[in-house]
Amino acid sequence: MKISFKGSILAVGVLTLTSVAFGQKKNETSAAVVYKQQFQMNMMKGKVDAAKKSLIEAKGFIDLAAAHEDTKNSQKTLWLKGEIYAAFLSLGMSSQDTSFIKLAGEDAMDVSAAAFKQGYPLGKKYKGEIRDGANQKVIMLNGFAGMLYKAEQYAEAAELYLYQVKFSDAIEVLDSSAIYNASLCFEKVDEFAKAAEGYEKLAKVGYRGTTSAILASSAYRRAGNLDKAREVINEARKDNPSDKELLLELVNTSIDAGDAAGAEKALADAIATDPENKQLHYTIGTIYIDLKENKKAETALNKALEIDPNYVNAQYQLGAHLVTWAGDLNTAAKKLKFGDAQYDVMIAESQDIYKRAVTPLENYITGAPKDKAVLNILFQLHRNLGNTEKALDYKKRAEAL
Numbered sequence: 001m002k003i004s005f006k007g008s009i010l011a012v013g014v015l016t017l018t019s020v021a022f023g024q025k026k027n028e029t030s031a032a033v034v035y036k037q038q039f040q041m042n043m044m045k046g047k048v049d050a051a052k053k054s055l056i057e058a059k060g061f062i063d064l065a066a067a068h069e070d071t072k073n074s075q076k077t078l079w080l081k082g083e084i085y086a087a088f089l090s091l092g093m094s095s096q097d098t099s100f101i102k103l104a105g106e107d108a109m110d111v112s113a114a115a116f117k118q119g120y121p122l123g124k125k126y127k128g129e130i131r132d133g134a135n136q137k138v139i140m141l142n143g144f145a146g147m148l149y150k151a152e153q154y155a156e157a158a159e160l161y162l163y164q165v166k167f168s169d170a171i172e173v174l175d176s177s178a179i180y181n182a183s184l185c186f187e188k189v190d191e192f193a194k195a196a197e198g199y200e201k202l203a204k205v206g207y208r209g210t211t212s213a214i215l216a217s218s219a220y221r222r223a224g225n226l227d228k229a230r231e232v233i234n235e236a237r238k239d240n241p242s243d244k245e246l247l248l249e250l251v252n253t254s255i256d257a258g259d260a261a262g263a264e265k266a267l268a269d270a271i272a273t274d275p276e277n278k279q280l281h282y283t284i285g286t287i288y289i290d291l292k293e294n295k296k297a298e299t300a301l302n303k304a305l306e307i308d309p310n311y312v313n314a315q316y317q318l319g320a321h322l323v324t325w326a327g328d329l330n331t332a333a334k335k336l337k338f339g340d341a342q343y344d345v346m347i348a349e350s351q352d353i354y355k356r357a358v359t360p361l362e363n364y365i366t367g368a369p370k371d372k373a374v375l376n377i378l379f380q381l382h383r384n385l386g387n388t389e390k391a392l393d394y395k396k397r398a399e400a401l
Contacts, residue, residue: 025065025070025071027061027062027064027065027068027071028061028062028065028071028074028076028077028080030061031058031061031062031065031077031080031084032076032080034054034057034058034061035054035055035058035062035080035083035084035087038050038054038057038058039051039054039055039058039087042054043091048091048095051091052091052095052100055084055087055088055091056103058080058084059084059085059088059103059104062077062080062081062084065077065080065081066078066081066115073118073122075119075122075123075125075126075127075130076125076126077119078115078116078118078119078122078126078130079115079116079119079126079129079130079133081111081112081115082112082113082115082116082119082130082133082134082170083112083133084104084112085104085108085109085111085112085115086108086109086112086133086137086140088100088101088103088104088108089101089104089108089109089140090140093144109163109166110163110166112137112167113134113137113163113166113167113169113170114170116130116133116134116167116170116171117166117169117170120134120170120171120172130170130171131171134167134168134170134171135167135171137163137164137167138164138167138168138175138178141160141161141163141164141167142161142164142178144160145157145160145161145164145181148160149181149185154185154186154188154189155185155189155191157181157182157185158181158182158185158186158189158191158194161178161179161181161182161185162178162182164178165178165179165182174205176202176205176207179198179201179202179207180198180199180202180207180208180212182198183195183196183197183198183199183202183215183219186198187219192219192220192222192223193219193220193223193225195215195219196216196217196219196220196223196225196228196232199212199213199215199216199219200212200213200216200220200232202216203216203232203235203236210236210240210243210245210246211245213232213233213235213236213246213249214233214236214245214246214249216229216232217229217230217232217233217249217253218249218252220232221252221253221256226253226256226257229249229253229256230250230253230254230257233246233249233250233253234250237250242269242272242273243273244270244273244274244277244280247266247267247269247270247273248266248267248270248280248283250262250263250266251263251266251267251270251283251287254266255287260287260290260291261291263287264284264287264288264291267280267283267284267287268284271284276307277307278304278307278308278311278314279304281300281301281303281304281307281314282300282301282304282311282313282314282317284300285297285298285299285300285301285303285304285314285317285318285321286317288300289317289321294321294325297321298318298321298322298325298356301314301317301318301321301360302318305318305360309363310363310367312364312367312368314360315360315361315363315364315367316360316361316364316374318357318360319357319358319360319361319364319374319377320361322353322354322356322357322360323354323357323361323377323381325353326350326351326353326354326357327350329346329349329350329353330346330347330350332346333346333347333350351384351385354381354384354385355385357381358378358381358382358385361374361377361378361381362378365378369397370401372398372401375394375395375397375398375401376394376395376398378390378394379391379392379394379395379398382394
């Protein structure tokens with residue numbers, strides 16, 4: 001009988017390849033069996049130590065399957081890998097055993113989310129399992145993050161919220177609330193650049209209207225990135241040019257950048273959208289003071305007091321502004337050459353401004369009777385204006401403090 005040596009070699013080769021492929025499929029199957037039947041069953045029975053051993057065994061099988069060409073891109077392998085690696089965190093945290101979590105590696109959650117993300121679009125067979133698994137991880141992470149937040153462990157909470165974002169992204173979902181929560185946590189630990197990046201992502205998708213853009217700009221300002229802060233606000237204003245809060249944030253950015261003129265323009269635009277807002281008029285008044293626009297500052301602060309006569313900040317700021325303005329005018333007059341006709345004009349104007357300062361400061365001191373500095377200013381004002389009796393009264397009140 002003739003035996004085809006060539007055919008025999010081919011047959012052996014086919015048998016070898018089939019055995020290898022079967023071996024890798026067996027690792028995939030073994031991982032599924034150990035994870036679903038042993039690990040999950042032990043968890044249901046509360047057998048934590050047994051569950052840990054089962055999970056370690058399942059990881060060994062899935063790592064072999066994930067490392068081989070025949071199964072590393074299998075949707076089933078990727079699903080199981082995502083489940084098994086994430087389970088180390090859930091079991092470790094629930095049993096308060098952080099050393100167990102590390103057995104899957106420092107990047108276990110990244111590996112898990114990446115496996116889900118890779119496997120999700122590969123077909124329909126395990127797409128539902130991956131979607132359910134990712135959603136379960138989102139719920140788990142949200143719960144753990146909330147616990148850490150309540151314990152004021154904000155940096156750790158932020159990390160878990162970001163993992164929540166990754167698992168949602170794996171199944172093509174943008175988890176806006178998790179991004180927001182992570183950014184909020186970053187703010188609490190002064191990680192303003194990270195907070196700003198999160199808020200900016202939300203601003204781009206219109207999450208919470210213009211609020212996210214304002215939060216992003218504010219965080220960028222506190223991170224010292226004024227150009228980026230301005231960029232975010234200007235982008236938001238393309239669709240909301242008259243939004244008052246966006247304009248106010250632009251004002252704050254301009255102020256932080258030392259651009260008083262830019263702040264004035266932005267705030268003037270804001271006032272046009274809300275003319276009865278006392279705080280807007282107060283703020284533009286303080287900006288005019290910085291710009292040495294004394295008359296405009298007085299007008300703006302008076303407008304704030306017209307809206308709310310008991311607005312303490314405006315009372316104090318207006319009085320202080322008028323006193324400073326009058327003092328500067330008085331000093332400038334005394335520097336004129338002897339005989340200059342402007343001297344009398346400037347002195348008279350200075351006295352008139354001093355008189356206008358009395359009313360807001362007296363209204364202020366009514367609500368803050370123990371402000372010694374303002375009592376002394378009122379003493380000096382009345383003495384300068386020739387109101388001796390009032391001057392002495394304010395002097396006594398100041399001395400009594």
